[in-house]
Amino acid sequence: MSNAKSIICFQLGxxxxxxxxxxxxxxxxxxxxxxxxxxxxxxxxxLPSATNLAKIIDATGVSISDLIVVQKIPENIKRDA
Numbered sequence: 254m255s256n257a258k259s260i261i262c263f264q265l266g267x268x269x270x271x272x273x274x275x276x277x278x279x280x281x282x283x284x285x286x287x288x289x290x291x292x293x294x295x296x297x298x299x300l301p302s303a304t305n306l307a308k309i310i311d312a313t314g315v316s317i318s319d320l321i322v323v324q325k326i327p328e329n330i331k332r333d334a
């Protein structure tokens with residue numbers, strides 16, 4: 254039996270790169286501050302609120318599964334606290 258844990262990754266940077274969209278453009282389209290978008294992109298906040306998630310999905314035209322990915326962490330890899 255595996256004790257592997259999972260983490261939820263918010264893939265905003267990857268989505269913006271694929272869409273060739275800047276954080277400023279996303280901010281303008283969503284009304285979310287550029288600072289908050291930057292924090293999400295850099296992982297300073299793990300996930301946006303449901304309202305902001307819906308705005309980001311609408312503005313980028315991607316599905317929720319493109320933005321939120323569950324990744325397994327193997328047992329032998331330690332996470333930073």
